[in-house]
Structures are given as structure tokens and as C-alpha cells.
Amino acid sequence: MNAPSPLIEVHGLQAWYGRRRILHGVDFSVVPGEIRVIMGGSGSGKSTLLRHLIGLQRPRDGSVRIFGVELGRASERELLAVRRKIGVSFQGGALLTSLSVGENVALPLREHTRLDESTIRIMSRLKLEVVNLGGFQDLMPSQLSGGMVKRAALARAIVMDPRLLFFDEPSAGLDPVVAAELDELILRLRDALRMTIVVVTHELESAFKIADTITVLDQGEILMTGTVGEVRASPNARIQDLLNRRPRAVQVDADTYLRRLTGEEA
């Protein structure tokens, strides 16, 4: 039997902020139905990688293909077609504060479909129920807790039934119980809706719980891609430092850090 063709293919992706290189030629692919966790510490380049994957930054060097569409060369129409097939749950939720929870969830349907208002309302309520927020549609985002905001953002991300779902730090800033609930929800979504899911996180516990495959990113390079067991057993010192929360041996002095920050040092 042929292996399924990847939904995401990244080849030789490099990213720069000024003269500082953030990603050093990243290569990986994600196949349908997989939960891929991209794991790495702060400053490892995972947020930059995510911005490229969801089309917020176009690749300058290397390529990112989603559903076979090369994002760097995609026309507006092609990019829009890709975006309609993906969902993104941002770290802080990124709900539109001027809209109610229900209006936030309904927004993609209102913008991209010709469904009548009552159907849109029913569909958005159903998605809110999927994330255990049934009955919260009339509240404003400011009236929700951090965990509820993330779940509402998730409802908005899945309202168009995307084939591919991205999470940016889903459990960051949540207490362990709420974080565990969110992890369960991610697993349920994959099983029930057969979504392919990419999670960017630095939370080890969460990563090990939900991942089929983990890609470990450090200082803009992929150290390895493997199953949870393979990552745990890796002899790579940098991976073991990350897993065992050991501080880096090399310290960066303040002047060097400032020079890097201002782009004076590549």
C-alpha cells in the first residue's frame, strides 16, 4: 500500500529577522491523520516556523507546501483556498474582542459560506458544544477565563471543519487540570473529526501525551523527528537538556544579546 502523501512539506526553510537567522534550513513533512508536536525551548524558532506554516510569513528561502500548494508562490486566491482548509488556535486565543463568543465562532462561516443565519447560528453552537462551551455564545471574550478563551478559539478554528489544525502553545498559561482537558480535547478532535493536527509547544507533559510524532527544534535547527519513545531515548545532549530542563552551559552576555536583538550580529 502506498504511504499517504503529506499534507505539509517543508524543505530547506530559512527565516531571517534582519540579519539574524532564525531557521537554518528546516525540513519535515506531516502526513494525514497525524498529531505532530513541534517542541522546543524559547527562542528555538518554533513560533517563526508556525507563522510560515499558516501563511502569515512567506518563505524567502526554502519552501512550504500545504495541500500541495507552495505558499511562497501562491496567488491570493490559492492562499485563500488553503486558509479555508486550515484552522489555527492562537496562544492567547486571539478572539475578536468586539464580537461575542458566538459571533467569533460564526465569523468564518459568515465570511466564507452562503449559509443562512439560522444555520450559521446552529453550526457555531454545535462547535461550542464540542469544546464544552455550550450556552456561552452570548458572552464577550473578556468575560471568559483563559482556558475558556482557548476553547472558544478552538471552536472558531474548527467551525469550517478544517482538514488541518494548528495549535500555538495550547496549554501555556493554563492550570494543569485545564491543560489536561485541552489535551484530551485535541485527541478527541483527531479521533472524531479525523483531523491532522500540528501543535507547537514547549510543555513536555502535554507534548508526550498527545503526540504521534515529535519534531524537536533547537536554535533554528531540527534535532530529530521521532515517536515519543524515540525522543525520550535520544542520546542527543541538547534534546536531553530540553527533556531534563537543564540550563544551557553556554551563557550569553548582555552585550552579545543586545547586539543579536538589534541585528548587529548575525
Place this chain on the structure above:
Amino acid sequence: MKGASAALDRLGRASLGSLAGVGHAAVLLFDALRFGVVGWRIGQPLRPAAVARQMREIGVDALPIVLLLGFTVGLMLGIQFIASLSAFGAESQVVVAVAKSVTREFGALITAILVAGRSGSALAARIGSMSVSQEIDALAVIGIEPVRYLVAPALIAMVVMLPALTVFASAAALVGAALYSAPALDITVGAYLLRTMSLLDPGDLWQGLSKSFVFALLITLIGVSTGFSVRGGAEGVGRATTRAVVLAICWIIVVDMVFSFFVNR
């Protein structure tokens, strides 16, 4: 020598920053117009409801304060002109002086300054805080072009409502001036207003309206481009809001002067 070099460096950076700002505003204007005209063809239609909401916020909600301010300015002009012209025995010229200065100049200027402070700052604050909280990114990944969703409705609403508000402000100013000046000239308010109408020609009204159209573009583009360039959290949003108001008012006054110079030569 080092000080001069540092000053030149700062001047160069500031000039480049200003040029980049003008470029950014031009791109936003082009994109907003593009989405307004052909957005529906690329899956980014302009929503009439969004335009209507902006028109209400920018125009209808501002009407009471615009009327009050216009009326006060008219009253003030009446007081000043009566006081200064009576020194030369030329009180009768008050009507023409007020009518021309209000319709050509003060109506558009006062309304633009008020709307810049009210709606220009609100645009910058709204887009800035959305930018900081990743709402702009969220719109983009949902497949909603932020310029189409946030800029185009505001631009259209501003271009329609600022001239409309200018008309109301000018009318209120003329009424204000009439209420003070008519008794001083020993005529009725009705007669004062009729005389005003007979003295004004379409060119006077056109001058004020064409200025307000340009001011509308300035206020919107400065507000949205400042909002999109926000960095640094809540503090950055606060700075951007102030910057949007100050920049807009400065540009309004400078453009008004240039406009007046060329139109009245």
C-alpha cells in the same frame, strides 16, 4: 563631530521612517480601494453592514458634538467680526466674512480636527490592540484580509461622513453667528441667514467639501497605518493613539494651508 554625525544619523533614520510610513499608507489606500472595487472577485467582498456600522460610529455618533462645536465656533466668529469690523464701521460685512470663512475654512477644519481626535484615534487604538493580541493574524488565517475587514469600511465611511459632518458643522456655525450678529446688525435671524445664502456661491461650498474629502483620507490612513505599526503591548497602543491624533491634526492644518493657497490665488 561625533554629535553632528549622531544627529545626521537620527535625521536620516527619521526621514526613512517617515518615507516608509507614507509608503505604508499608500499601500493601505491602494489595497482598500482594490478590495472595495474588486474584492468580491477574489473572495474578499466588502460588507455593506460593516460600512454602515462605521458610518454610524464616525458620522451619526459624532453629530451632536459636531453641531455643538460648529455652533460655538460660529458664535465666536460672530463676536470677533462684530468687534473688529465695528472699529471701522463695517459691521455689515460680518455676514460675508462669517459666511465665507465658515464654508471655505472653519467648517471643514473644525470637523476634521474633531473627527481626527475622535475616530482617527479610535481606529489606531482598535487596530493597534488587535495587532498586539494577534487578532489581525487571526483574521488573516481565517481568510479575511485585515485591510478589507478593517480599513476599507472605515475609509469609505470616513469619505462619506466627514463631508456630511462638515455641512452640518457649517450650518450650525452660520446659525450660531446669526444668533449673535443679527441683533447687533438690527436684523432678524431669518434675514441674516437669507443674506448669507445670497452671498454664498457653489464654489465656497465646494472648497470646504473638497478639503473635507482630503482630510477624510488623511485621518483614516494615518489612523490605520499607525495602528498596524504598533509594537510593544498596551504602552505601544497608547503611543500609537496619541501619534495618530497629533500626526493627523498636523497634516490637516498643513494640507489646509496648501489647499487654501492654491485655491484662492
